[in-house]
Amino acid sequence: MNRKTFLAMSTAILLSMGVAQAQDPVKIGIVVELSGAGAPAGTNWRDGIKIAVDEINADGGILGRLVETAEYDTQTDPQTSRALVQKAIDEGAYAIWGTIYSGSTLVNMLVAQQNEIPQFVGSESPAIVDKGNPFVFRTSSGAQKGVPALTSYFKDTLGARKVGIAWVNNEFGKGGHDVFAAEMAKVGIEVVADVSSEQAQTDYAADVARLKDSGADAVFVYMNQEESARFLIEARKQGLAMPLVGEVTLTEAKVIELAGGAAEGAIAHVGLTATATQVEGIAQFAAKFEQTFNRRPTHDAIKGYVGAWATKYVTEMVGEFNGAAFAEKMKNLCLDVAEHPRMLLDTCWDDRGEMSRPSFMVQVKDGAPVVIGTLPAN
C-alpha cells in the first residue's frame, strides 16, 4: 500500500487506541522531603498519601481515572524542590502534593502557580498565603491561625502575665515565634525570656537555666521533634516548674517516645492528631496506617491524607481536570465531614488557601496525649 494510506490507517488505529485509553491514569506528583532534615516529616506525608490513594483508587479513582503518583525527593533543599516541581509538571502532573518545609514551599509554589497547577502543601509558615498565589492550599492551619488559639489559653486558662518563648531558629520556628510574640503584645502579656536555639542542638542547659531565672508564668515551646524532646528532658532535669505549652510538635508521639517521662504534663494545641480517636474518621485512619506501616501516624501523615482526598472531592465537584477551575472552586470552599467523610473534620479554605478547621488542646498524661479541650474553627 502507498504511504498515504499507511499513514491514514495508522493514525486511525492510534486515535481509536487513544479513545479506548480515555481511562489512562491521572498523574500526581508527590514532591516532598524524603531525605535530609525533613525526612521524618516527608516520609509520613507520603505514607499518608499512599493510604489515601489506595482508598481513592479502590473507589474508582478521580472521575473514573486511576491516580498514579510519582515521588520526588527534594532533599529538604528549596532549590532542588523548585526544580523538582518543574520536573513533575514536565512529566504531566495534574496536581502537586507537597512540600512541607516552608522554605521550600515559598520557592517552588511560584512554579506551580505559573503553570496553573493546584498544589496542596503541608507548610505552616504565615508567608505562604500572603503571596497572592491562588493555586496553593494548606492541609493544616498556618501558624497565624493556630498560634492565636493559644492566646486565650495563656491569658484565661493559665492566667499568665509573663511568658517565655523557647524556639528553634529556622524558618519554621521563626514563623511561630513572630506570630506568638505579636499575639502576646496584643493582649498585654510580657515576654520576659526569648530563648532561641539551633536545629540539631543537643545541650539545652543554658536555655532552660535562662527560662528558670526569668520569672515567667508559662513557656511557649516551638521546636522540631528531637529538639522538643531534648528540651523537655533538660527541663525535667533542672526542675522547670512552669507549664510548657506548644503548637503541634510538642506532644507528638515521637516526642513522647524520645522524652519518655519528661514529656509528662506538656500541653499543645494541635490541628489534627491521630490520638483524637473520638472522631471516627481519625480512628479509622490511624488504625489503617498502623496496620500498613507498623508505626503510628504523625500529623504530617494526616495532612497528606487530607490533601489527597481534597483533590479528589474538589476535582469531582469541578467535573474536569482543569487547574484554573480547581483554584476557582477552592475559594472559600467548605467540605463538611458528613458529605465528605474522608476529610476527617469539617474543613474550610478562604480565598488565599488558608485552612480553617476545629482543633484540639492535648496534654500528655501517663505517656500519651489526651484531648483536654476542643476549639472551634477560627
Next chain:
Amino acid sequence: MSQFLQVFLSGLATGSIYALVAIGFTLVWQAAQTVNFAQGEFVVLPAFFVLVGVHLLHLPLWMAVALALLLSLLVLGVLFKKLVVEPILPSGGISLIIATMALGILLKESIKEFYGAEAQPFPALVPQDPINLLGATVSMQDIMNLVISLGIVVLLTLFLNRTRTGRCMQATAQNPAVAEILGVDVKRMVLYTFLINAALAALASFLITPVYLAKFSNGETLGVIAFIAAIVGGFNQIRGALAGGLLIGVLDNLTATYVTAEYRAALPLVLLIAIILLRPQGLLGTSEGRTV
C-alpha cells in the same frame, strides 16, 4: 549564682563528651596522619549497632553493647584502615581528607536508609538520677562522663608514656621511617591507633546517645566541634583534646546564657580561627618546628 553554676557544670559535662571524641581524632591525626572528617559519624554508628542488637536481634542490653563494641572495632578500626586509609594515604593528605568526608556521608546515609530517619531513644547505661549541687542540678550521667573522660586521658597518657607498646606508638607518630629502622612494627602500631580510636568512639557513643538520642545526623555538629576542640586545645597532646573539649563546652553554655543565643555557634568558630592564627599549636600543645 546557681544559674552560673548550672550552666558551668552542664558545660563541663557536655565538654567531656566533646573531649572523648576529640581525643580519638587527635590520636589518629598524630599517629597515622589521617584527618578524619568522619569522626562525628564514628560516634553515631556504634549506638545504632546497639539498637540493632536490641530491637532486631532481641539481645539483652549488655550483649548488644558488647557486640556493638566488637563491630565498631572491626568496622571503624580495621576496615577503615584497610579499605580507606591505606589505599588513599599514599596519594596525599588532601585526598584522604576528602575520602573521609565521603565516608562520613556514606555512614550517615546508610544509617538513615537501613535503620530510619527519625530519632530513636537509647537506653542509658548509667543511672540518670539528678543530683542537687548547691542549687544546680547535674545527673549521674554527667558526672560519669566527666570522670570517664579524665580517666581515659590519664590511662592513655600512662599507656603511651610508660608502656613499651605506647612508646613504640609515639615513635611511629613522630617519625615512621626511623621507627621502622629501629625495629618498631609500624603497621601494627598504626593499627593499634585506629583500634583505640574505634574503641573511644564507641565509648563516647554509648555515653552520649542516651542524652543526644540516636539520630543519623548527630555526627555533623559533633564532628566539627571535635576538630575545633582538638585544635584549640592542642592537637599534639592528648590532654589538649580534653582541655579543648571542656573549654568549648563551658564557653558555649556561658555565651548562650549571658551573651547571645543566636550567635552561640559562632563562638567555637571564632575561637578556632583565633587559635590557628595566633597560636597554631593550640593552648596546651607544644610548638612543632617546621621541617623543610
Next chain:
Amino acid sequence: MTFTTWSRHLLVGLLLAAAILAPVGQGNYITYVLTSWLIFSIAAMGLNLTLGYAGQVSLAQASFMAIGAYTTALLTLAGWHWMLAMPVGLMLCFVVGLALGYPALRVQGHFLAFVTLAFNTLVFLVLRNEDWLTGGNYGLMGMPRPDFGIFKTMRQVDFYYFTLVVTVIAALVMWGIVRSPWGRAFKALRENPIRAESLGVDTRRITLLAFAIGSAYGGLAGALVTSLVQFIEPGSFSLLHSLRILLMVVVGGAGFFFGPFVGAAVVILLPEILRFTEGYYLIIYSALVIVMLAFVPNGLLGIGARLRERFLAPRQRADMAQGAKLE
C-alpha cells in the same frame, strides 16, 4: 600546529557545540539542570585554581557564592541592572578573599581547611541572624533576571544561553590566567613550594592571589544563582555545599583545566541518573568517590592523563604537565 593542539581545539569546539545544542527540545527542567551545571562549573573553576593549581584546600567556596548572591540580589531588588550588580559582588568576594587569605595562609595545609570551614559557617550564621538585611531564614525572593532590551532572559532557555556566554568568558579568562606567568608560578608552587620559593616566587602573594581569584569566581557563580532560582536563603550556602563544590573539583580532576566541568557534571547529573535508586544514591555516590580516590586520585580526567602516559610517549616536560598530585 601539532596534532595534540589541533585535536584539542577540535575537542573544545565540539564541546561548545554540544553545550549550545544541549537544551534544544528539552523541557524546562532539563534546561534548568544544565544551567545549574554551568553555574557550578564556574564555582568549581574558581576552587580548581585555589586547590588544583595553588594547592590550597578551601572549604569556603559556597560562602563566596553566598556573598556574590546576596550582594547581587540586594542590588537588583533595589533596581540595579544585573550587569552592574554582578561586578560589585565579584569585587566584594575578591576583597573578602584577600582579607581572609592574608592571615589564614600563614598556616600550613590542613589548617586552611579548618579556617575556611569556620568562615563558611560564620557567614551562614550572619546571613541567618541579620534578617534586617538578608531576610534571615526566609531569604530574599523575586529577583529579576537580567533584561538586555532586545534579549530578555525570563525564559529558561534564554537564561541558559546567557549563562553559557558568561561561562565561556569566565573560562577564557581562567585560561588566560593559567597560561600567564602567574599560572606558571601557581604550578611551580603546587609541585614544589620550597623549590619555587628558592627560585624567587613570592609564595605568599601568589597563593593569596589564587585564593582571591578563586573566591571571585565563586561570587560570579553566586550572582548567576540569584537570577536562576530567583530565591536565595542561607541554607543553600552551607558547609555541605562547599563540600559539594570541593567534590566536583576532586572528582573531575584537580589541576586539570576541564576538571571542574566534568566534576560538576558528575555531581549534578549523576544524582539525576541515579534517582531511580531513591534513597540509596547518596550511599552509592559516596562509595564511588572513595573507590575513585583509591584508584584514580587524580580524578576522572586523571584517568585520561594516565592512559595517555601509558600508551603515548611523553611529549612534554614532566614538570609542565597538567594535573595536581595532591600532597
